[in-house]
Amino acid sequence: MPRSRWINPRIGLTAAIAALGVLSFAPPGAAGWVGAFRGPVRTVLAPIAAPFALLLGLVLREESIAASGPAQEALTQRDGYLREVNQLRAENDDLRRVIADLQHGLDLNPNIPVRQFTAAVIGSSLDLSSMMLSVRAGTREGVEPSASVAVVRGVHLVGRVVGSPSPRTCSVLPFTDRSAGSINGVVMLDATRFGPACRLEPQGDGTLTGRLRSEAVLLPTGASSAAIDSASGGGDAQAGVKPGMVVRLADDSWPQSAQMLELGVVESVETPAQDIRIRTLVVRPKYRVERVSEVTLRVPAVRSSNGAQP
Amino acid sequence: MRWTILLLVAAVVLGLQQAVQASLAVGQTSIAPSFAIPLVVFVALFASPMSAMWTALLIGLAIDLASPRGTGDLIVAGPNALGYLIGAYFVLTVRALMYRRNPLTLMVLSIIACMLAEVFVVAVHSIRAMYSDAYAWSGLTQLGQRMLGALYTGIAGLVMSFVLFPMIPLFGFHDPRERRFGARK
Numbered sequence: 001m002p003r004s005r006w007i008n009p010r011i012g013l014t015a016a017i018a019a020l021g022v023l024s025f026a027p028p029g030a031a032g033w034v035g036a037f038r039g040p041v042r043t044v045l046a047p048i049a050a051p052f053a054l055l056l057g058l059v060l061r062e063e064s065i066a067a068s069g070p071a072q073e074a075l076t077q078r079d080g081y082l083r084e085v086n087q088l089r090a091e092n093d094d095l096r097r098v099i100a101d102l103q104h105g106l107d108l109n110p111n112i113p114v115r116q117f118t119a120a121v122i123g124s125s126l127d128l129s130s131m132m133l134s135v136r137a138g139t140r141e142g143v144e145p146s147a148s149v150a151v152v153r154g155v156h157l158v159g160r161v162v163g164s165p166s167p168r169t170c171s172v173l174p175f176t177d178r179s180a181g182s183i184n185g186v187v188m189l190d191a192t193r194f195g196p197a198c199r200l201e202p203q204g205d206g207t208l209t210g211r212l213r214s215e216a217v218l219l220p221t222g223a224s225s226a227a228i229d230s231a232s233g234g235g236d237a238q239a240g241v242k243p244g245m246v247v248r249l250a251d252d253s254w255p256q257s258a259q260m261l262e263l264g265v266v267e268s269v270e271t272p273a274q275d276i277r278i279r280t281l282v283v284r285p286k287y288r289v290e291r292v293s294e295v296t297l298r299v300p301a302v303r304s305s306n307g308a309q310p
Numbered sequence: 311m312r313w314t315i316l317l318l319v320a321a322v323v324l325g326l327q328q329a330v331q332a333s334l335a336v337g338q339t340s341i342a343p344s345f346a347i348p349l350v351v352f353v354a355l356f357a358s359p360m361s362a363m364w365t366a367l368l369i370g371l372a373i374d375l376a377s378p379r380g381t382g383d384l385i386v387a388g389p390n391a392l393g394y395l396i397g398a399y400f401v402l403t404v405r406a407l408m409y410r411r412n413p414l415t416l417m418v419l420s421i422i423a424c425m426l427a428e429v430f431v432v433a434v435h436s437i438r439a440m441y442s443d444a445y446a447w448s449g450l451t452q453l454g455q456r457m458l459g460a461l462y463t464g465i466a467g468l469v470m471s472f473v474l475f476p477m478i479p480l481f482g483f484h485d486p487r488e489r490r491f492g493a494r495k
Contacts, residue, residue: 009360016367017392024388024434028444034375034387041375048325056330123328127377127390128340129435129452130445163383171383176338178446179380204448206338291332 039166042134046122057293076153079262082191083155086248087260089192093223114257115142115301120294122169131177131290133159135297138168142299145170149258150295157249157261158289161297174289175263178204184251185263185283186225187212187241195241197225197250200263200283206290207267212241212279219250220259240279241269247283257298262286311361312482316353319477320369323349328376336462340455343466346373347424348416350394351467352474354401355410355419356483362398370394370427380445386438393430397423413471420467424460432456 023031119137135150137143143165150158150172159174173180180202187195197217200208217225247263264285271279327345335342346369354362370391378385401419408415436449 009364013360013363013367017395020367020371020388020391022388024386024392025438027442028382028384031385031387035378035383035385037387038375038378038385041372044321045325045328045372045376048321049329052326052329056333060333123376124332125377125379126324126328126331126373127379128331128335128342129447130377130379132378132383162381163378171378173381173383178448179444181381204338204446204451288338290338 035163039169042123042169046134049123053293079156080154083248083260083262085192086188090219090223090260113301114298116296116298117141118294118296121172121292124290130179131174132162133172133174133290133292133295135161135170135172135295136168137297138165138170140167141297142301143170143297144300147255148297148299149255149261150297151261152287152289152292152295154296155262156285156287156289157258157263158292158295160254160258172295176202176204176206176208176285176289178202182210183208183249183254183263185247186219186250187266187281188246188248189226189241193226194219194223195226195245198247198281198283200247206284206288208263208283209280210283212269212281214277220252220254220256225250241266241281243268255298255300257300311353311357311484312480315480315482316365319481320346320349320365320372324369324372324376334462336458340452341458341462343459343462344424345466345470346370347394347397347427347463348420348467348470349474350398351401351416351419351423352470353481354398354423355405355408355416356478356481358484359402362402363395366394366398367391382444384444386435389431389434390427392434393427394423396430397427400426411475413468413475416471416474417464417468421460421464424463425457428456428460429453 023034117137119135119141121133122136123134125132133150142148143161145161145163145165148161148170150160152158157175159172159177159180161170162173163171165171175183182199182201184197184199186197189195197213197219198210199213200210202208213225219225243266245266247266249259249261249263251259264283267282267284269279269281323345331342331344350362350366350369353365357365368391370393371387373390373394374387375385377390400423404419408419432449432453435447435452438444439447439449
């Protein structure tokens with residue numbers, strides 16, 4: 001009798017409300033264990049969502065059409081080569097710097113090799129204020145938080161792995177999510193010429209806005225960005241940064257292997273009336289990164305003791 | 311109420327929401343329809359109060375658990391669960407005044423319940439943002455977008471009523487009117 005008095009739906013509901021009320025305001029450190037319950041929910045929802053997503057993909061053929069066809073393949077190939085050229089050029093500059101540093105007796109870290117593989121996006125956040133993607137690849141595939149980045153179509157940055165990946169799944173936070181924080185990039189004046197650097201802030205609507213750096217800065221790849229005056233052709237603003245130009249990642253806080261990946265294209269460039277020395281720009285990724293169905297994960301490849309890759 | 315049927319339908323509805331919500335969103339905003347709210351409202355219209363509130367709490371909790379945030383992949387359990395509970399409680403209080411089998415009822419109540427739930431969700435996250443920077447949060451922007459999303463949810467509610475109402479016998483809801491005169495059918 002006492003058992004039925006204390007264990008009934010009404011008291012259970014009251015207790016659940018009280019517990020959820022506390023958890024709603026619990027600091028991240030105290031409520032971290034709740035994340036353990038996310039796995040079962042994802043396990044149930046992912047297979048149910050997959051057929052709907054497939055059906056939606058057939059209805060909205062925009063992405064799949066863009067992904068197929070020889071023209072698109074050629075474009076993807078071109079983008080890949082361009083990135084390689086830029087990275088090789090930057091590496092060349094970097095090697096020159098390394099040689100100079102070695103000559104000064106400095107000990108430098110070797111380049112970290114990268115392994116790439118495609119992984120399906122099995123879900124996104126049910127609350128659209130967060131753009132987090134769940135990807136079917138985890139620690140079994142060598143995914144590491146922060147060091148692993150996700151791209152789409154080979155060179156277009158999606159985001160990086162955050163949190164603690166499980167053996168089979170991981171979470172990718174798109175770089176366009178406001179929680180991802182600011183990101184440094186460099187505007188490409190043409191396919192291989194570096195323009196001014198910029199610091200971009202995600203706006204939450206898929207775009208990033210920020211200021212062009214007026215001075216030349218040393219990029220993480222070892223190359224230098226252009227000063228804004230030299231980029232604008234000696235003061236001629238029309239010859240400088242223009243809408244349509246590609247912006248690439250050049251940020252120390254991102255893995256070296258991710259540098260020069262494409263962030264997006266310049267949508268607009270403006271000069272605020274209050275200070276004509278400042279130029280702000282809006283950058284939009286070529287793809288809606290929070291809606292991709294598959295990503296390529298770039299994870300650090302572990303070197304064996306003799307230095308050979310696995 | 312048959313909980314097995316409800317859990318199956320809830321899983322399908324949440325799966326549908328996860329798959330199509332971003333595609334139905336207006337631009338890259340949070341203005342998107344919720345399919346879970348009309349289901350909660352539907353249950354609150356026909357089920358016993360206790361079943362309705364548990365349903366709202368569980369569906370809201372599932373949404374919380376499937377909404378990781380920020381660079382720490384943080385799960386905040388509670389805002390949607392309690393928000394949906396508030397929405398369901400509102401429906402329970404007004405359902406006696408409603409033509410319950412009218413699709414427009416589900417539509418209108420979905421809009422109001424969604425607004426109530428979203429106000430609570432925004433309030434919780436806004437308070438959290440005062441002492442935690444685990445994820446970025448813009449209260450006013452979210453509130454505006456979610457209120458418009460609630461209107462959008464009304465359309466989803468109207469469409470879902472044509473699927474849910476024919477399923478009423480499947481759910482095995484207990485109709486309180488059956489016992490009004492001391493006899494059951």
